[in-house]
Amino acid sequence: MPLSLLNEEQLNAATAESGRNIVIASAGTGKTSTIVGRIAHLLNSNIAPQEILLLTFTNKAATEMVERLTHFFPNDVTSRIEAGTFHAICYKLLKRHHPGLLLKQQTELKTLFRSIYEKREFKKLAYKVTEYSANYLYDVYSFYQNTELELGFGDWMSENYPEHDFFCDIYEDISNEYEIMKESYGYINFNDLLIKTRDLLRTDIFVNFKEVLVDEYQDTNSLQGSLIDKMDPSSLFCVGDYDQSIFAFNGANINLIGSFSKKFPGAKVFSLKKNYRSTALILSLADRVINFNDRIYPKELIVVRKDEPISPSLLEFKELFEQYSKISDMIKANSSNYEDVAVIFRNNSSADGIEASLRELGIPCKRKGGKSFFDAKEVKILFDMYSFFVNPKDMMAFIHIFEYAKGIGSATAKDIFEALKRLGRGSAYEGILHPDTHIRNPFEQRKVNFQLALFDDFVHLESESKFSHLELDDKISNSSILKHPKFTDESARFFNDFYLLYKKIVRIKKPVSMVEAISESKIYKYITDILADQRALDRNKKINEEVKERALLNIKRKVVLIKELTKGYTDNQRFLNAMILGSNELTKGEGVNLLTVHASKGLEFKDVYILDLMDGRFPNRKLANKGGSIDEERRLFYVAVTRAKDRLWLSYAKVDKVKKLRFYPSLFLYEAGLIKNREEHQRLLDEKYK
DNA sequence: AAATGAAACGTTTTT
DNA sequence: CGTTTCATTT
Numbered sequence: 116m117p118l119s120l121l122n123e124e125q126l127n128a129a130t131a132e133s134g135r136n137i138v139i140a141s142a143g144t145g146k147t148s149t150i151v152g153r154i155a156h157l158l159n160s161n162i163a164p165q166e167i168l169l170l171t172f173t174n175k176a177a178t179e180m181v182e183r184l185t186h187f188f189p190n191d192v193t194s195r196i197e198a199g200t201f202h203a204i205c206y207k208l209l210k211r212h213h214p215g216l217l218l219k220q221q222t223e224l225k226t227l228f229r230s231i232y233e234k235r236e237f238k239k240l241a242y243k244v245t246e247y248s249a250n251y252l253y254d255v256y257s258f259y260q261n262t263e264l265e266l267g268f269g270d271w272m273s274e275n276y277p278e279h280d281f282f283c284d285i286y287e288d289i290s291n292e293y294e295i296m297k298e299s300y301g302y303i304n305f306n307d308l309l310i311k312t313r314d315l316l317r318t319d320i321f322v323n324f325k326e327v328l329v330d331e332y333q334d335t336n337s338l339q340g341s342l343i344d345k346m347d348p349s350s351l352f353c354v355g356d357y358d359q360s361i362f363a364f365n366g367a368n369i370n371l372i373g374s375f376s377k378k379f380p381g382a383k384v385f386s387l388k389k390n391y392r393s394t395a396l397i398l399s400l401a402d403r404v405i406n407f408n409d410r411i412y413p414k415e416l417i418v419v420r421k422d423e424p425i426s427p428s429l430l431e432f433k434e435l436f437e438q439y440s441k442i443s444d445m446i447k448a449n450s451s452n453y454e455d456v457a458v459i460f461r462n463n464s465s466a467d468g469i470e471a472s473l474r475e476l477g478i479p480c481k482r483k484g485g486k487s488f489f490d491a492k493e494v495k496i497l498f499d500m501y502s503f504f505v506n507p508k509d510m511m512a513f514i515h516i517f518e519y520a521k522g523i524g525s526a527t528a529k530d531i532f533e534a535l536k537r538l539g540r541g542s543a544y545e546g547i548l549h550p551d552t553h554i555r556n557p558f559e560q561r562k563v564n565f566q567l568a569l570f571d572d573f574v575h576l577e578s579e580s581k582f583s584h585l586e587l588d589d590k591i592s593n594s595s596i597l598k599h600p601k602f603t604d605e606s607a608r609f610f611n612d613f614y615l616l617y618k619k620i621v622r623i624k625k626p627v628s629m630v631e632a633i634s635e636s637k638i639y640k641y642i643t644d645i646l647a648d649q650r651a652l653d654r655n656k657k658i659n660e661e662v663k664e665r666a667l668l669n670i671k672r673k674v675v676l677i678k679e680l681t682k683g684y685t686d687n688q689r690f691l692n693a694m695i696l697g698s699n700e701l702t703k704g705e706g707v708n709l710l711t712v713h714a715s716k717g718l719e720f721k722d723v724y725i726l727d728l729m730d731g732r733f734p735n736r737k738l739a740n741k742g743g744s745i746d747e748e749r750r751l752f753y754v755a756v757t758r759a760k761d762r763l764w765l766s767y768a769k770v771d772k773v774k775k776l777r778f779y780p781s782l783f784l785y786e787a788g789l790i791k792n793r794e795e796h797q798r799l800l801d802e803k804y805k
Numbered sequence: 806a807a808a809t810g811a812a813a814c815g816t817t818t819t820t
Numbered sequence: 821c822g823t824t825t826c827a828t829t830t
Contacts, residue, residue, distance in 0.1 A: 172820080202820050221820095305820055334819095364818060464816050524807050601806085696820075713818045738817060751818085812826070 117155045117187055121148060128385035129153040133326065133350035135379035137372065140354050141416055142401070142757035143392025143719070147176075150328055151183045153352055154196065157326055158188060164195035166325040168348070172334060174200055174697060176717055180330075197324075201339050202305055203696060205312040212319045213311070217506045217688060218695040219302040220489075227300075227511065228253045231292050235285055246282050256290050260306045261336045261366030301508035309338050316345045326350040331717070333359055336366035351379075357412070358405050361713060361751050363743060373411045389417045392719055394424035397763050401756040404786045408746050427759075429789040430766035435727075436468060438768040442724055443472040445764070446707060453479060455721035457708040459755045461733035461748075465726050466709055479706025483714050489694070493643050493670045497677065498694070500633050504620050505687045507544035519642045520609040527601045534558050534596055547617055550594055557595055577602070587611045590618075612638035626681035626690040634674045643670050712751045715758050723759035725752075728767040729778035745782075752783045765789065 121129055125145055128138045129152035140146040157167055171177040177198040184193045197204060209216060232249035247255065256268060263271045269287030273280040312320065327348040329335060332355030360369040376382045390398055395418045402416060432438035450456050458469055466482060473480045488494060499512040510532050517528035532543055534557035539546025577598050585604060591611045616636040623629050633639055647670065651663035684690035708720065727733055734748035756763065767780050784790045
């Protein structure tokens with residue numbers, strides 16, 4: 116039984132009476148074992164597995180904990196435990212009452228938001244404050260949704276950004292229109308997942324969890340908190356560490372832990388103090404630094420490991436890239452098993468340098484990186500085509516597809532989409548396959564000036580027989596869509612190919628076949644050919660056939676990868692949503708782990724190298740000055756250090772010769788006692804940031 | 806309104 | 821350094 120493996124303090128927590136319980140668990144004190152033990156205890160007490168909900172920060176963590184339980188309980192028990200991230204669980208719940216929902220990539224929604232923003236006029240008059248950019252406003256709005264439960268967006272803005280009071284009505288108006296547009300295109304995003312689930316709980320979605328367990332409670336935000344409140348479980352078991360709260364930018368409320376007892380009078384507080392993970396020297400270093408933060412409860416760490424510790428060491432380099440290559444050398448010389456090594460950095464910008472150096476020495480490494488893969492144009496367009504077939508309301512996907520049709524840009528693509536909707540009596544899907552043949556002109560007159568209600572001329576329709584020489588499908592050559600004057604022979608063929616694919620795909624059910632049908636279609640070949648041409652242009656703007664071949668091969672390889680990703684999925688919506696929910700949980704490859712501090716949360720490694728410990732980069736001064744805080748940066752340092760089990764290296768470089776920058780060692784290196792002359796450092800810092 | 810070429814820009818962390 | 825945005829031409 117997992118319970119017999121627990122020490123006394125862990126066991127006390129794991130077997131706590133049901134009610135409101137919080138466990139303060141410092142790094143490396145067996146938080147995961149305690150949660151696993153707690154679930155075992157619940158199951159032993161005859162609580163049904165489906166009455167247990169485990170909320171974690173990553174899906175990986177959830178899978179791991181359930182996996183551990185399978186060693187002690189039968190599969191049909193553990194598989195019925197609800198476990199996952201807030202978002203994944205909400206998706207599952209919401210799906211029951213909202214079956215057609217489709218998640219959309221964050222960047223797409225930003226584009227939508229920006230398009231709404233750009234229609235607004237910010238009349239400045241004599242006002243000296245400039246309005247927030249669309250991008251920034253989107254982030255602020257998202258932050259608002261995660262943190263504010265009472266006020267409307269405009270009121271919240273004017274309270275928190277009083278100097279922008281003047282614009283707050285416009286800001287709120289933009290957010291309102293954004294919500295309406297989002298709804299009309301059938302989109303949903305990460306925040307909506309939580310908000311909609313919360314709002315439907317008790318009225319449309321019913322849950323009956325006896326026990327809700329929350330891992331990484333310090334990184335829970337108000338929105339997530341309100342979701343738990345609405346579930347109102349009979350028992351709640353939260354585990355967290357004040358010193359590891361590093362998600363303030365996402366609305367994580369560090370006070371949730373401190374105020375737990377206030378919010379739930381009579382709540383039991385447990386604390387885990389025995390550290391099993393790291394050596395005494397690593398822990399004392401972490402402790403020294405984190406003690407510079409104000410404490411809300413005393414930090415008391417007991418080192419369990421008694422083996423001879425290896426002292427953490429400071430690595431000083433003259434130049435940034437010298438640092439990367441020397442560390443790569445060290446990893447090669449020092450480590451037998453690359454899987455046990457992690458290179459941790461504050462900013463993703465450090466990743467490329469170290470990755471290149473490792474590759475040079477032939478050292479395998481892995482990065483959390485679905486991003487670049489899903490950002491590739493050939494992947495994007497495949498998913499756009501896929502999304503449009505699954506969600507015909509998805510106008511943005513439609514526009515992206517038709518931007519590849521020569522002579523048709525986003526404005527015309529939008530007209531065509533609207534026209535298809537009209538032909539299909541509200542459904543673009545029907546408009547393509549079964550257009551209303553009575554409508555002669557499906558195109559709307561455009562408003563040239565919205566305020567003055569000036570109208571453009573009707574779209575001047577061309578003759579139906581314009582493309583009779585092209586051998587198009589009958590359905591298409593008879594379609595009034597092609598009467599739009601922007602259609603040329605080439606784009607008419609494009610539309611025809613689009614129709615043919617759509618006609619074929621309608622009967623397809625399985626994601627694999629879907630990806631196959633799209634990737635083998637004429638239209639996808641046409642698009643990828645354009646992409647390959649672009650990539651094969653040489654200096655004289657001529658296509659290098661050899662390069663083109665390679666580009667096409669590269670695209671084919673990505674298609675194969677997408678096909679592999681469909682494994683295990685039988686439902687198109689589920690597959691598409693999973694690609695968005697889990698896109699950056701994919702880690703590819705094996706070898707040395709390259710991680711940001713945030714991504715390293717919850718993990719542990721024998722050897723840890725922390726890179727680029729320069730003032731400005733870590734702590735990241737830009738962030739600390741707005742929104743963040745030096746305390747949060749210090750917690751980040753604490754998290755990074757406590758990932759190490761046996762050996763730890765802390766590294767910085769003095770200059771970046773490419774960007775011609777001079778660096779000063781990180782504040783935390785002084786606080787750790789690794790560099791002594793602090794006064795001199797402070798003087799230099801004061802000079803630099805006055 | 807689209808295509809092309811030139812200039813700026815910017816580099817935070819996650820579900 | 822590569823992308824994104826801007827300006828110019830068609």
